[in-house]
Amino acid sequence: xxxxxxxxxxxxxxxxxxxxxxxQTLLGHTSVLSALKFSxxxxxxxxxxxxGLIRIWDAETGVELCVLVGHSEGISDIAFxxxxxxxxxxxxxxxxxIWGVQTGKPIxxxxxxxxxxxxxxxxxxQGNLLASGGKDECVWIWDVRAGRPHLNxxxxxxxxxxxxxxxxxxxxxxxxxxxxxxxxxxxxGHCLKTIVHEESVPIAHIxxxxxxxxxxxxxxxxxxxxxxxxxxxxxxxxxxxxxxxYGCPSTFLVRPREGGNVxxxxxxxxxxxxxxxxxxxxEVQSREQRLDLKGHQDSVISVAGHPTKPMIASASxxxxxxxxxxxxxxxxxxxxLPSLVTLPASTxxxxxxxxxxxxxxxxxxxxxxxxxSPSVVNQSTISHNSVxxxxxxxxxxxxxxxEEPDTxxxxxxxxxxxxxxxxxxxxGKPTSSTSSIPLIVxxxxxxxxxxxx
Numbered sequence: 001x002x003x004x005x006x007x008x009x010x011x012x013x014x015x016x017x018x019x020x021x022x023x024q025t026l027l028g029h030t031s032v033l034s035a036l037k038f039s040x041x042x043x044x045x046x047x048x049x050x051x052g053l054i055r056i057w058d059a060e061t062g063v064e065l066c067v068l069v070g071h072s073e074g075i076s077d078i079a080f081x082x083x084x085x086x087x088x089x090x091x092x093x094x095x096x097x098i099w100g101v102q103t104g105k106p107i108x109x110x111x112x113x114x115x116x117x118x119x120x121x122x123x124x125x126q127g128n129l130l131a132s133g134g135k136d137e138c139v140w141i142w143d144v145r146a147g148r149p150h151l152n153x154x155x156x157x158x159x160x161x162x163x164x165x166x167x168x169x170x171x172x173x174x175x176x177x178x179x180x181x182x183x184x185x186x187x188x189g190h191c192l193k194t195i196v197h198e199e200s201v202p203i204a205h206i207x208x209x210x211x212x213x214x215x216x217x218x219x220x221x222x223x224x225x226x227x228x229x230x231x232x233x234x235x236x237x238x239x240x241x242x243x244x245x246y247g248c249p250s251t252f253l254v255r256p257r258e259g260g261n262v263x264x265x266x267x268x269x270x271x272x273x274x275x276x277x278x279x280x281x282x283e284v285q286s287r288e289q290r291l292d293l294k295g296h297q298d299s300v301i302s303v304a305g306h307p308t309k310p311m312i313a314s315a316s317x318x319x320x321x322x323x324x325x326x327x328x329x330x331x332x333x334x335x336x337l338p339s340l341v342t343l344p345a346s347t348x349x350x351x352x353x354x355x356x357x358x359x360x361x362x363x364x365x366x367x368x369x370x371x372x373s374p375s376v377v378n379q380s381t382i383s384h385n386s387v388x389x390x391x392x393x394x395x396x397x398x399x400x401x402x403e404e405p406d407t408x409x410x411x412x413x414x415x416x417x418x419x420x421x422x423x424x425x426x427x428g429k430p431t432s433s434t435s436s437i438p439l440i441v442x443x444x445x446x447x448x449x450x451x452x453x
Contacts, residue, residue, distance in 0.1 A: 016256060018290055019330035020312065024062045026323035028055055033315040035077050036304040036323065039084040044101065045304065045313055046087055047323055050074030054089055056101065059306065062325060066104040070097055073117075079130075081123045086144070088130050090118035096132045098144060108147030113140050120162050124169035129186065131172055133160025139174050141186060151189045155182055162206040162249070173215060173229075175206035181215065183229060195232045204247020216250060216270065218243060224250045224272055224282075238282040240289045241274035246299055246317070248273030253281065253305035253312065256331065271312055273300025279314045279326065295324055 031051035038045050038059060045057045052075060054068035073092035080087050086107070089097045095110035096118055116135035123130050129150065130142040139160055141151035156176035163174050171192065172184045179200035183193040197203060197219060205218040214235070215227040222243045226236035241248070250272040269290060271281040279300055281291035298318035305312055310328035 016330060018255070018310075018328050020291060020293055020310075020326045021329050022295060023311070023325045023327040026057060026062050026064075026325065027321075028064050029053070029321040029323070031074075031321065032301075032317050032319065033321060033323065034075060034301060036302045036313045036315050037078055037080055037087075038304045038306050038313065039080045039101070040082050040307055041084040042307045042309065044080075044084065045323075046078050046080065047315065048075035048078045048089060049321070050092075052091065052093070054078060054087070054099070056087075056104070057323075059311075068099050068104050070099075070106055070110075071095070076118065077120045079121045079123055081127045081144075082125045083127055086123070086127070088121040088123065088132075090121040090132055090134070092117040094118060094134075096121060096130070096140075096142065098130065098147070111140075111142055111147060111149075113149050113152070114138065119159060122163045122165060124165040124172075124186070125167055126169050129165070129169065131163040131165065131174075133163045133174055133176075135159040137176070139163060139172070139184070141172065141189075151186070153184060153189055153191075155184075156180060158202075161202070161204050161247070164207040166208045167212045173206050173208065175203040175217060177202035179203060181206055181217065181227065181229075193229055193232070195227060195229065198234075202247070204243070205249035207249075210252060210268070216252075218247050218250050218272065220244050220247050224270060236284075236287060238270055238272075238287055238289075240282070240292075241272050241278070241280045242276050243272075243274065245275060246301055248275075248300050248302060251303060251305045253310070254308070255310055255328070269305070271303050271305050273303045273314060273316075275299040277316060279303055279312060281312075293326055 029047065029049050031049040033047055033049045036045065036047050043059055045059045046054060047057070048054045052071035052073055054075065056065045056068070057063065058065055071089065071091040071093050075089050075091045077090040078087055085101055087099045087101055089099070091097070094114050094116060095112060097110055098107050099105065100107055114132065114134045114136050118132050118134040120133045121130060128144050130144050131139060132142065133139045133155070137154065137156045137158060137160060139153040139155040140149055142148065143150045155174050156178050158176045158178035160174055160176050163172060165172050165186070170186055172186050173181060174184065175181050179197040179202060181195040181203060182191055184190065185192055199221065201219045201221040203217050203219045207216050209216055209226065215229055217225050217227060219225070220243060222239065222241060224238040224241070225234045227233065228235050250270050253269040253271050254266050255269055256266060268284045269281045270284060271279065274280055277294065277296040277298060277300060279291065279293040280289060282288060283290050296314065296316035296318060297320065298316045300314055300316045303312060303314045310331050312326045314324050314326065
C-alpha cells in the first residue's frame with residue numbers, strides 16, 4: 001500500500017530541480033558558533049556561540065535585532081518555543097536560561113540542577129515544559145512558567161546529546177554518546193522504550209519526525225537514520241555526509257513539487273551538515289541526495305531549515321564566525337509553503353508498548369539500572385547532590401575539547417520504503433496546559449546496588 005501511495009504521488013507531482021545559492025552572509029559573532037535555529041513562525045533566526053552570547057536576526061533581511069547576554073561560559077544549544085515567544089539556552093556554565101524573544105531578557109533566574117555542562121534543550125509543543133540534557137548523564141524536565149524542575153531522569157551512562165518532545169508532549173526522547181535512544185513518559189518519568197544502536201555508535205542528535213511516528217537520529221558513523229520506535233528498528237538510512245567527530249544535527253525542510261493537488265505539492269527533505277564543509281540534503285521518500293552546498297572552510301556544526309520558505313542557514317567551526325543563508329532561486333518569490341507545524345495531523349500516535357507503564361527495566365551494555373516508580377519530593381530537598389553523578393567524558397559534541405572516537409564504523413541496516421504521507425504530517429495542534437507541575441525525581445540502581453537520584 002505504501003508503494004501504491006508513493007507511485008500515485010510521483011505520477012501527479014514531479015520534483016522541481018533545486019538551485020540553492022548563497023543569499024547572504026551574517027556577520028557579528030566573534031567566537032566559534034555552536035547552534036542555529038529558525039523560529040517556528042519564520043520571522044527570526046537565533047544563533048549561539050562559545051563566548052556565551054545569543055544573537056537574534058531578522059530571518060528575511062539578516063539584520064541583527066538583539067544580543068542576549070547572561071551566560072558566563074559557552075552555549076551548546078538553543079531552542080525556540082512553538083509560539084516563537086521564548087528561547088531557551090544550554091550552557092557550559094551548568095545552567096539553562098529562558099529568554100523573552102521580544103525583550104531579550106531572561107524570564108527567570110538561571111535554572112540550576114545540572115552538575116556539569118548542559119548540552120541540549122527542547123520545548124514541548126504546549127510550551128509549558130522544557131527538557132535539558134547534559135554531561136552529567138541526566139535529563140531534567142522543567143516547569144517553564146514556574147522556572148522550577150519537574151522531573152529528574154538519570155537517563156544515560158554517557159553525556160546526553162539530544163532531547164525532543166513528541167507532538168502532544170506526552171513523550172520525550174533522549175540520546176547519548178552511550179549509543180542508546182530512550183523514550184520517556186513526561187508525566188511520570190517512566191522509561192517506555194530503549195533503542196540500542198547496532199554498533200553502540202555515539203548518537204549526537206535525536207528528534208521525532210513531523211508526524212510523530214518515527215525518530216530521526218544523527219550518529220558518529222556518518223549516518224542519519226529513521227527509527228521505528230515500536231519495533232526498535234532502523235527503517236531508513238541517509239548517507240553522504242561526514243560526521244565522525246561533531247555530529248551536526250539534522251533538520252527537516254519543506255519543498256514544493258510541480259503539479260498535483262495542494263497536499264501533493266510538497267516534499268520533505270532532511271538537511272544536515274558535513275565535517276568537510278558541505279551542507280547536504282536528502283529527499284525523504286527516495287533517500288536521494290538533492291543538495292551538496294560548498295562554501296564553509298571547516299566542519300559544519302549546525303544547519304537550520306526555514307519553516308515555510310526554501311531557505312537554509314548554516315554555520316561551521318571556522319574562525320571567520322560566519323552564518324551563511326542559502327535560498328533556492330529556482331522557485332518563484334515570494335513563496336510561502338505550508339509549515340511543518342501547521343500541516344494536518346495524522347492519526348493518533350500509539351505509545352511504545354513493549355515495556356510496562358508502571359515499572360520499566362532497562363538493561364545497558366555497561367551497567368544494569370532499574371528506573372523505578374518516581375517519587376514526589378519537596379522543592380527544599382533539591383540540590384546538586386540529587387542529580388545522578390557524572391562519569392568520565394568519553395565523547396563531547398561541543399567544540400571545546402571534542403575527542404574523536406577511537407574506531408570508525410559503518411553499520412548496515414535494513415532500509416524499508418516508507419510512504420511519503422507517513423513523514424509529511426506534523427506535530428498537530430498542541431493543547432494548552434498551564435497547571436501547576438510537581439517536581440518528580442526518578443531513582444535508579446547502579447551495578448553495585450547503590451541507589452542514586
